[in-house]
Amino acid sequence: MVNPDQSLIVILGDQVSQNISSLRQANKSCDVVFMAEVMAEATYARHHKKKFALVFSAMRHFAEELRTLGWRVDYVKLKDEGNTGSLRSEITRAQARLNITNVVITEAAEWRLQQELSIFSPIEDTRFVCSHAAFNNWAKDRKQLRMEFFYRDMRRATGLLMNGDEPEGGKWNFDSENRKPAKSGFFSRQPPRFEHDKITQDVIALVMKNFPNNFGDLEPFWFAVTAAQAEQALEHFLNYKLAHFGETQDAMVEGEYFMHHCILSPYINIGLLDPLDVCRRAEACYKNGTAPIEAVEGFIRQIIGWREYIRGIYQLKMPDYVNVNALNATRPLPDFYWTGDTKMNCVAQVVKQTKQEAYAHHIQRLMITGNFALIAGLAPQAVHEWYLSVYADAYEWVELPNTIGMALHADGGLLASKPYAASGNYINKMSNYCKGCAFDVKKRTGVDACPFNALYWDFIARHRDRFSKNPRMSQTCFTYNKFSETDRSAIEKQAQGFLNGLVSSGNY
Ligand SMILES: Cc1cc2nc3c(=O)[nH]c(=O)nc-3n(C[C@H](O)[C@H](O)[C@H](O)COP(=O)(O)OP(=O)(O)OC[C@H]3O[C@@H](n4cnc5c(N)ncnc54)[C@H](O)[C@@H]3O)c2cc1C
Ligand code: SF4
Incomplete structure (x- = not known):
């Protein structure tokens, strides 16, 4: 018989917190916590292998933690028999299995899931500081x-x-x-690295078996997978x-x-x-x-x-934000975003690190891979799919505005007052990548000229009507306008030559 006072407390994969609003409303003596690993969430992006391991291991540890605290937890694993593969249908199946009508769920952070789960009337996620x-x-x-x-x-x-x-x-x-x-x-200092327990070992085997062709290295896997370990990582950061x-x-x-x-x-x-x-x-x-x-x-x-x-x-x-393309950028994503196989040392280093660690810091994301995508005119949606796939922290609610708005200026300046476009000079100033590069950062044209230089000025040339009205870009446009006709056509030829070269080398 249905108990009208009993609730199914649904915890999503990015809600593994005892502070989550759904759990704070729950009654340990009668409610059931429900968690599920589902294929739809595992495949909506080509997640980095380390992200899978992190999320599945953190979910399974959290379920154990709640059980230890006396909660009744119903947990469906990815490969459990009968797993229907979508969250909505797994919640419905759990309702039937456990004979519970009332569902309490904290709102999903991503639009796609918000739509899927809206029938359960989610409550607000109070982990965000701003409602x-x-x-x-x-x-x-x-x-x-x-x-x-x-x-x-x-x-x-x-x-x-x-x-x-x-x-x-x-x-x-x-x-x-x-x-x-x-x-x-x-x-x-390196961030603290955490040993694998049985739960993490099982998850690593699961990822190896089911997602062998996803981007990135699974091992060494060293992320924190419990709140206690994450606390150690925080302490390490604060101390050192x-x-x-x-x-x-x-x-x-x-x-x-x-x-x-x-x-x-x-x-x-x-x-x-x-x-x-x-x-x-x-x-x-x-x-x-x-x-x-x-x-x-x-x-x-x-x-x-x-x-x-x-x-x-x-x-x-959302939902329109995902399709904006204010600068009409249409080039496909070069293969080197996945392989790191490029002579541009800065890009090669960031992609290599991203493959190994599912991590790159903000300026690497913004001013190397993001900046290249911006000035080369890569299609925003392809770039967005890449960023959503390759980092352990990637969730559309945070990745998309950073990519579409901050890195690519595809929202026309809603989020960032100027495009974060830069030539090789900036990269040389802020890094030592240029020292080990086949290209010469000081050169704008010629076979060994740094591609960022011509691409940067060609980007300014292509969009100078728009940017000359922007007070933060007008000086740059002014500088370009003072270039001689010879210089301008050399820049255009160099930039086009580079981009065409990528196409003909099969790297598009
Ligand atoms: C193109 C692009 C894509 C990005 N995609 C993601 C993503 O999918 N997920 C993600 O969490 N961040 C994303 N960021 C933002 C930022 O790069 C990462 O939050 C940061 O690099 C995480 O590393 P960290 O924890 O060492 O952060 P730190 O550099 O040490 O910063 C401290 C904390 O501040 C927050 N933070 C810093 N910058 C941002 C920002 N721009 N937006 C949101 N939070 C920020 C993060 O919580 C971070 O942990 C992206 C940035 C760019 C330019
Ligand atoms: S020379 Fe250019 S391509 Fe090479 S590392 Fe420096 S900025 Fe990157």
Whole structure:
């Protein structure tokens, strides 16, 4: 007989948190927690093998953790007999199996799943610091949705780094003191690596068997898969890296994959760490004198600023946002995005690292693979599919605005006030990639000229009507306009020659 007071508490793969709103409403004495690994979620993108291992292992560990705490958990594994392959039908099947009518579920973060699960009337995900209502209220009637102003409101709302009504340290943003190139001999501690237990071993075998051809290396797999391990990773970052976070935030060094970045996004995005708690812990480091304001402010801005803002934009602009293409970019994605097989050392290094670790830091994503895609005019949807596939932290709600809006300017400047386009000069300033490259970063034309140089100016030439009206781009357009006709046609020829060369070498 159906018990009207009993609920099925559905926990999704990126909701493995005891703080998730569905669980907070639940009654341990009668409700049943339901979790399922389903093929539809495993195949909507060609996920990196390490992402599979992380999500499945974290889900299975979380189910065990809840059981230990006295919850009744109903868990369907990917290869369990009768698994229908979709979340909606697995929830319906569980309702019938357990004789439970009432379903409680926290809203999915991705649009696709929000649609699929809307019949269960999901409740809001309170792990996000900014509610839907608060973001919509902030966005309404604004001509421009700039992150910096949103961020200030988030500082006020959370009280993080606030001194009464004033920002701690006298200003909101300390970026002018951050973002230096890495000094030679730069060396950072590696993030903590966690041993495999039986659950993780089983999951690794499952991934090897079922997804052998997906992108990326499965081993060595060292991610945290429980909240306790993620807590150790957070402690490691706070103790050893936070103090230098801002200083080397934009720097890139060959062979140094992690720099002073926190490598916490995979854990925050699935619920092993709470974003606001991470920020409060960082703030405590400033208060107890172990990290300077410029580092802590820079770090907190990434989470309550960028992360929340990105999510707000996604929610506001979907479903149309996925199809925008303001710069009419149509080139297919070159194969080297998957293989790393290119003479451009910067791209080769970032793709190699991405294959190995399912991780690249923000500037590698934005200014190497993203910048190349922007200035070469690669089709935004193909680039979006790539970013959604290759990182352990990739979820459409966070990946899509970063790719379409920030990296590719395909939303026409809704998210970023200027395109993040750069020539080889920027890459040379912020990294040591050029030293080991077959191309010469100082050259704009010629067989050994750095492709980023001609592609950059050709990009400006193609879009100068649009960009000359943008105050942050007009100086660049002005510089281009002063080039002689000979220089302009040499740039165009060089850029076209490079792009055609990619086509003829079969690398498109
Ligand atoms: C093209 C592109 C695609 C991206 N795709 C993703 C993605 O799929 N998933 C994802 O979590 N991030 C994505 N980002 C944002 C950012 O690159 C990653 O959050 C960051 O590199 C994660 O590494 P970290 O944990 O070491 O972060 P740190 O550099 O140490 O930053 C601290 C934290 O701030 C947050 N953060 C920083 N920048 C951003 C941002 N722009 N948007 C949202 N959160 C941010 C993350 O939670 C991160 O853990 C993308 C950026 C670009 C340019
Ligand atoms: S020379 Fe150009 S292609 Fe080579 S690493 Fe530097 S920026 Fe990249």
